[in-house]
Amino acid sequence: MVVPDSGYIRIGDLSRRSGVSPELLRAWERRYGLFEPDRSPGRFRLYSDADVARVQAMQDHLARGLSAAQAARLVLAAPTREEPGLVLDAPLLELRESLLKFDEVGAHAALDRLLAVLTLEVFLRDAVLPLLREIGARWKRGETTIGQEHFASSVLRGRLLALGRSWGRGVGPLALLAAPPAEQHDLGLVVLGLGLHDRGWRVTFLGADTPIETIADTARRVSPDAIVLVALAPSRLKSVLPAIEAMAKEWRVYLSGEGASAGIAARVKAQYLNAGPMEAAGLLAETVR
Ligand code: B12
Structure with missing residues (x-):
C-alpha cells in the first residue's frame, strides 16, 4: 500500500x-495491462511517474497510426522509465500542458528547460516533432480544439524561427x-532549415504559401545550392508542375512532405526527398557539398 502524498497520483x-x-x-x-496501479488506504488506484510516461508513449505510438493493441505491446516491451523528471519527460509534459492551456509563458519556460539540456537535434526529433504529431492526432480525434492547435503551432513556430536567427550568415552551401501556393504547413521546412544550419548550411526561408514565380525569382537572386519545396497534399504540387520543371532545369530542386512522391518528382x-525533415537535413548535407 502507498501513502497518497508520496508522488503518486489518482x-x-x-x-x-x-x-x-x-x-x-x-x-x-483492463484490456492491455498497461498499468498496475498501487492502491491508497481508501482503495483508490494510484499511478506513478512511470505510468505517466507509459501514457505518453502510448499517445506517441497512436499518433503514428498504430492500433491501441500494437501501441500497448510496444509500450510494455520498452524498458520502464522509472525515474521522474528524466531529461525529457517532465519538461515535455509541462510544454504540452502549457500549450493546451494557452499558457505562453509556461510554454516558453518549458522550452527553455528542454533547450538547456538537449542538443538541437534531440530537441527537434524527440520533443518538437512528436508533440506536433500528437497535437494533430488529438485534433483529428476531436480532443484538441483548432484554437489549441493554432496556438501551439504558432508558439513553436516562433521559437523555432528564433533559433534560426542569422541562419543566412556564413559561407556554407x-x-x-x-512551400508552394496554398500549402500552409511550413514547420517541417523550419526544422529542415535548423538541421541544415547545424551542418554549416545557410538558409533563405520563404515559408508557407509562396507564389511559385516568387520562389523562382528569389532563386535567381540568391543562387541556391538546393531548393526544397514541401507539400502535404499532392494537389498543391500538381497545380504548379510546369513551373517546378522549369526551376529544376536551373537548380537542384527537392520535393518533400507527404504530398510529394517519386512519381511527381x-x-x-x-x-x-523521401524522409522526415531531420533525416532530410543529413541526406542533403551528404549529397550536396
Ligand atoms: C501545425 C499544423 C497545422 C498548422 C500549420 C502551421 C505551420 N506554419 O506549419 C495550420 C493550423 C496552418 C494547419 C492547417 C491545416 N492543416 Co494541419 N496540421 C498541423 C500539424 C498539427 C503539425 C504539422 C507539422 O508541422 N508536423 C511536423 C511534420 C514535419 O511532421 P509530419 O506532419 O508527420 O510530416 C511527415 C512528412 O510529411 C514529412 N514532412 C512534412 N513536412 C516536411 C518538410 C520537409 C522539408 C521534409 C523533408 C519532410 C517533411 O516528414 C514527416 C515524416 O517524418 C499536423 C499534424 C501532424 N501529423 O503533423 C496537421 C496536419 C498536417 N494538418 C492537416 C490538415 C487536414 C490541415 C488543414 C486542411 C485543416 C483545415 N481544415 O483547415 C489545414 C490545411 C492548410 C493548407 N492549405 O495547407 C492534416 C493533413 C492531412 C493531409 N495529409 O492532408 C494533419 C496531418 C492533421 C491530421 N491528423 O489530420 N495545420
Missing part, C-alpha cells in the same frame, strides 16, 4: 496530465526553403 490527475479520459485509461489498464525532373 486517475483524475493522470487524465488531466495526459489529456486522456479516465474511461480510456481504465480500458487500457545555401538552401532556399519554401520524376515528372518534373526534381529529386524526391
Whole structure:
C-alpha cells in the first residue's frame, strides 16, 4: 500500500496530465495491462511517474497510426522509465500542458528547460516533432480544439524561427526553403532549415504559401545550392508542375512532405526527398557539398 502524498497520483490527475479520459485509461489498464496501479488506504488506484510516461508513449505510438493493441505491446516491451523528471519527460509534459492551456509563458519556460539540456537535434526529433504529431492526432480525434492547435503551432513556430536567427550568415552551401501556393504547413521546412544550419548550411526561408514565380525569382537572386519545396497534399504540387520543371532545369530542386512522391518528382525532373525533415537535413548535407 502507498501513502497518497508520496508522488503518486489518482486517475483524475493522470487524465488531466495526459489529456486522456479516465474511461480510456481504465480500458487500457483492463484490456492491455498497461498499468498496475498501487492502491491508497481508501482503495483508490494510484499511478506513478512511470505510468505517466507509459501514457505518453502510448499517445506517441497512436499518433503514428498504430492500433491501441500494437501501441500497448510496444509500450510494455520498452524498458520502464522509472525515474521522474528524466531529461525529457517532465519538461515535455509541462510544454504540452502549457500549450493546451494557452499558457505562453509556461510554454516558453518549458522550452527553455528542454533547450538547456538537449542538443538541437534531440530537441527537434524527440520533443518538437512528436508533440506536433500528437497535437494533430488529438485534433483529428476531436480532443484538441483548432484554437489549441493554432496556438501551439504558432508558439513553436516562433521559437523555432528564433533559433534560426542569422541562419543566412556564413559561407556554407545555401538552401532556399519554401512551400508552394496554398500549402500552409511550413514547420517541417523550419526544422529542415535548423538541421541544415547545424551542418554549416545557410538558409533563405520563404515559408508557407509562396507564389511559385516568387520562389523562382528569389532563386535567381540568391543562387541556391538546393531548393526544397514541401507539400502535404499532392494537389498543391500538381497545380504548379510546369513551373517546378522549369526551376529544376536551373537548380537542384527537392520535393518533400507527404504530398510529394517519386512519381511527381520524376515528372518534373526534381529529386524526391523521401524522409522526415531531420533525416532530410543529413541526406542533403551528404549529397550536396
Ligand atoms: C501545425 C499544423 C497545422 C498548422 C500549420 C502551421 C505551420 N506554419 O506549419 C495550420 C493550423 C496552418 C494547419 C492547417 C491545416 N492543416 Co494541419 N496540421 C498541423 C500539424 C498539427 C503539425 C504539422 C507539422 O508541422 N508536423 C511536423 C511534420 C514535419 O511532421 P509530419 O506532419 O508527420 O510530416 C511527415 C512528412 O510529411 C514529412 N514532412 C512534412 N513536412 C516536411 C518538410 C520537409 C522539408 C521534409 C523533408 C519532410 C517533411 O516528414 C514527416 C515524416 O517524418 C499536423 C499534424 C501532424 N501529423 O503533423 C496537421 C496536419 C498536417 N494538418 C492537416 C490538415 C487536414 C490541415 C488543414 C486542411 C485543416 C483545415 N481544415 O483547415 C489545414 C490545411 C492548410 C493548407 N492549405 O495547407 C492534416 C493533413 C492531412 C493531409 N495529409 O492532408 C494533419 C496531418 C492533421 C491530421 N491528423 O489530420 N495545420
